[in-house]
Amino acid sequence: MAVKLNFEELKITFDGDVTSPISFSCEDGDIVALILSRDFYDKALLNFLHFLPDEYEGNAVFQGKEFKLFTQEDKHNWQKTFASLTMHYPLINNLKVVENVYLPIFYRENAKEELLFEKAYNILTQLGIEKKYNQLPALLSNFEKKLAIFARVKMLEPAIIYYGNVFAELDEDKRQYLSGKILEFHAEREDRVSIVTARSENELKEIKFNKIIKV
Amino acid sequence: MIRSLLNYLFEKLLGGTYNLVSFLVIIIEKFFENFPKGYFALRKLVLKQIYFSGFEALKLTFELGIFMGIVIVTQIASFIKGLGGINLIGKILVIALIREVMPLFMAIILIARSGTAITSELGLMKVNGEITALKALGIEPIYYVVFTRILAFTISIFAITMIASFVAVTTGSFALFMFEKVSFADFYEALFLNMSIFDIVLFSLKNIAFGVAIPLVCCFYGLSIKKGVTEIPQMSTKAVLSSFFYVFLLNVMLDFLVLIWQ
Numbered sequence: 272m273a274v275k276l277n278f279e280e281l282k283i284t285f286d287g288d289v290t291s292p293i294s295f296s297c298e299d300g301d302i303v304a305l306i307l308s309r310d311f312y313d314k315a316l317l318n319f320l321h322f323l324p325d326e327y328e329g330n331a332v333f334q335g336k337e338f339k340l341f342t343q344e345d346k347h348n349w350q351k352t353f354a355s356l357t358m359h360y361p362l363i364n365n366l367k368v369v370e371n372v373y374l375p376i377f378y379r380e381n382a383k384e385e386l387l388f389e390k391a392y393n394i395l396t397q398l399g400i401e402k403k404y405n406q407l408p409a410l411l412s413n414f415e416k417k418l419a420i421f422a423r424v425k426m427l428e429p430a431i432i433y434y435g436n437v438f439a440e441l442d443e444d445k446r447q448y449l450s451g452k453i454l455e456f457h458a459e460r461e462d463r464v465s466i467v468t469a470r471s472e473n474e475l476k477e478i479k480f481n482k483i484i485k486v
Numbered sequence: 487m488i489r490s491l492l493n494y495l496f497e498k499l500l501g502g503t504y505n506l507v508s509f510l511v512i513i514i515e516k517f518f519e520n521f522p523k524g525y526f527a528l529r530k531l532v533l534k535q536i537y538f539s540g541f542e543a544l545k546l547t548f549e550l551g552i553f554m555g556i557v558i559v560t561q562i563a564s565f566i567k568g569l570g571g572i573n574l575i576g577k578i579l580v581i582a583l584i585r586e587v588m589p590l591f592m593a594i595i596l597i598a599r600s601g602t603a604i605t606s607e608l609g610l611m612k613v614n615g616e617i618t619a620l621k622a623l624g625i626e627p628i629y630y631v632v633f634t635r636i637l638a639f640t641i642s643i644f645a646i647t648m649i650a651s652f653v654a655v656t657t658g659s660f661a662l663f664m665f666e667k668v669s670f671a672d673f674y675e676a677l678f679l680n681m682s683i684f685d686i687v688l689f690s691l692k693n694i695a696f697g698v699a700i701p702l703v704c705c706f707y708g709l710s711i712k713k714g715v716t717e718i719p720q721m722s723t724k725a726v727l728s729s730f731f732y733v734f735l736l737n738v739m740l741d742f743l744v745l746i747w748q
Contacts (some may be wrong), residue, residue: 322621322622355622358684360622361614363611363619364610364614365607374625378525378527378623378630384526475562
């Protein structure tokens with residue numbers, strides 16, 4: 272599936288505030304950095320990309336179709352295409368880590384739990400947190416929570432991923448580790464688009480981006 | 487001043503009930519919009535909730551059933567000894583214990599035990615952003631979190647009230663045998679002869695009504711939390727008090743309904 276995302280002078284209204292104009296475009300295989308000056312822009316973009324509200328100015332186009340004109344089927348397809356790794360949408364605290372990882376697919380596809388468990392466990396192993404599979408999220412460190420949310424994203428196999436300020440408060444070792452995993456996942460699909468946000472370019476020095484946009 | 491006080495009470499009572507009924511309508515709408523999506527995920531969650539609300543309450547159910555059985559049956563027996571004999575005991579047991587006391591009593595126990603837990607859990611989920619996270623993952627929170635709790639709670643309250651009633655009646659029969667020398671055969675004959683379809687219908691209706699009302703109220707207050715964790719204890723208290731109110735209100739309404747029907 273070819274992926275093309277294009278934002279032109281996009282101003283999003285969220286929580287009583289409006290973002291500055293955001294303009295960028297993504298082709299298949301792009302890895303894009305968004306340097307966002309405020310946490311509000313992250314939340315607004317996440318809310319926009321997940322819930323597709325009509326309250327925005329400018330243009331937001333996916334595969335040639337304006338977001339405002341999406342039909343129910345388009346919205347459904349978009350939901351299958353897009354996923355995010357952000358602490359704004361955390362793990363569910365009364366589910367174990369492995370249950371959190373396969374919950375969206377378990378719900379969406381009514382698949383057999385045993386098969387999903389195996390796949391989820393393998394993903395947790397790839398990320399190095401398989402020993403925490405049976406624990407509740409409250410017992411994980413912040414970095415482990417990020418990795419568990421990443422496992423949840425990987426389980427969904429999306430074409431467009433939004434990494435919302437994931438390098439914040441991480442030391443260099445953890446930043447390098449996470450960057451490596453992001454690049455590995457990005458390379459798994461030729462048409463995959465990765466959008467990585469941060470407060471400064473300094474946080475993103477481990478990754479080589481096609482585009483760097485400042486908002 | 488009286489007028490404004492009456493207005494205030496009217497608004498509080500009707501406004502609160504209107505909100506809850508609207509919430510119930512939304513839950514039903516979301517159910518029909520989404521079912522059978524996530525059937526296996528929901529089934530797992532319902533079974534988990536039945537375990538917490540029902541199975542884990544079994545020990546308490548048995549203990550309360552035993553105490554209620556001994557106390558109520560022996561007190562009734564000592565009060566009406568000689569007035570109507572064993573037949574009257576059977577009639578009063580059906581009305582007092584099975585129709586009235588057990589459903590109401592178990593509802594109160596479950597409000598205290600599970601109602602506060604539901605409100606706190608959903609409140610924390612709201613404050614932590616987990617409800618929004620579920621939406622972002624394409625999972626409808628009302629369908630996944632609220633509907634499952636209502637279904638599980640209804641099944642649990644029905645089951646444990648039946649168990650409590652059975653235990654109460656059984657221990658009551660033993661107590662009567664020991665203290666009043668009433669045979670088991672006479673006791674159970676009197677009990678079943680005095681039990682009609684109305685009693686079974688009323689027992690069932692009460693358990694279903696309480697099973698829907700209690701988690702509905704508790705989920706409503708849990709999801710109403712906006713500011714932060716400090717609101718959680720306040721909302722838990724409101725949920726418990728509201729649940730008591732609606733359980734007693736429904737109890738009276740259903741009694742009247744069956745009375746008219748009879």
